[in-house]
Amino acid sequence: MTIEKLQNIIDISNSTVFFGGAGVSTESGLPDFRSPDGIYMSKQKYPPETMLSHTFFMEHTEEFWDFYRNMLYCPEAKPNAAHTKLAELEKAGKLTAVITQNIDGLHSAAGSKNVFELHGSALRNYCMKCGKFYSGDEVMAVKGIPKCTCDGTIKPDVVLYEESLDDETVSGAINAIASADTLIVAGTSLTVYPAAGFIRYFRGKNLILINRDKTAMDSAFSHIIHGKVGEIMNKIKV
Ligand code: APR
Numbered sequence: 001m002t003i004e005k006l007q008n009i010i011d012i013s014n015s016t017v018f019f020g021g022a023g024v025s026t027e028s029g030l031p032d033f034r035s036p037d038g039i040y041m042s043k044q045k046y047p048p049e050t051m052l053s054h055t056f057f058m059e060h061t062e063e064f065w066d067f068y069r070n071m072l073y074c075p076e077a078k079p080n081a082a083h084t085k086l087a088e089l090e091k092a093g094k095l096t097a098v099i100t101q102n103i104d105g106l107h108s109a110a111g112s113k114n115v116f117e118l119h120g121s122a123l124r125n126y127c128m129k130c131g132k133f134y135s136g137d138e139v140m141a142v143k144g145i146p147k148c149t150c151d152g153t154i155k156p157d158v159v160l161y162e163e164s165l166d167d168e169t170v171s172g173a174i175n176a177i178a179s180a181d182t183l184i185v186a187g188t189s190l191t192v193y194p195a196a197g198f199i200r201y202f203r204g205k206n207l208i209l210i211n212r213d214k215t216a217m218d219s220a221f222s223h224i225i226h227g228k229v230g231e232i233m234n235k236i237k238v
Helices: 003-012 054-059 061-071 081-091 136-140 167-178 195-201 229-234
Strands: 016-020 097-100 115-117 120-127 133-135 154-158 182-186 206-211 223-226
Touching: 003 206, 003 223, 016 081, 016 167, 054 061, 061 136, 081 229, 097 167, 115 167, 120 136, 133 136, 167 195, 206 229
Parallel strands: 016 097, 016 182, 097 115, 182 206, 206 223
Antiparallel strands: 120 133, 120 154
């Protein structure tokens, strides 16, 4: 698929939805998970799916926080062209929703309003005892296990393995996909469920994939551009 074709589809669509993964943030300097330089490729004491699980958080809370602070929270990251262009398209009425698997908050930081964060956000943390909110910076500023003023343990508002996604976020995302006439999927290996399965709710005309590498679901897409989503979206005129 050419950039011109992508531009044309965006221009004539009435309801375009964007579904993204970690590959949308690599041009902001954040590693993804499964690429050769991804987070899951770095040598760790336990497999990443173990370290980022609910059980691990409950039983090895300090080790979880050490890994999470080092590998998953990057406050210095800034939105890249993909994030800013999507926010501009939403503002121009050409994009109805962004659905993201990322917890970095970069779509909202770029100005997108209708964002469904399927896996939560590293910018939000809550005390497990009293529910008090803590910002990302507050939990990053301390060493070891961040504790609430009530002495409860603070947990990031992210969906860990073994945990379920937020019902309201899921239904909002599925409704957006189901009523879209164009779905642009980008920067994701489409290997983690239930998120990857949401694509099947799409009933519209144009199912587009913008991804650097091949994915498990390439054959399901009517249009594919293999490349860097920030560079590609930067060429789109609003
Ligand atoms: N432009 C386009 N695609 C890119 C770019 C880029 N600049 N950089 C990386 N990619 C692609 C890679 O080729 C890869 O296919 O993005 C994909 C990233 O895949 P993963 O690392 O598996 O990330 P993601 O699909 O978001 O993972 C889903 O897994 O562990 C969980 O919760 C975690 O949300 C995450 C989920």
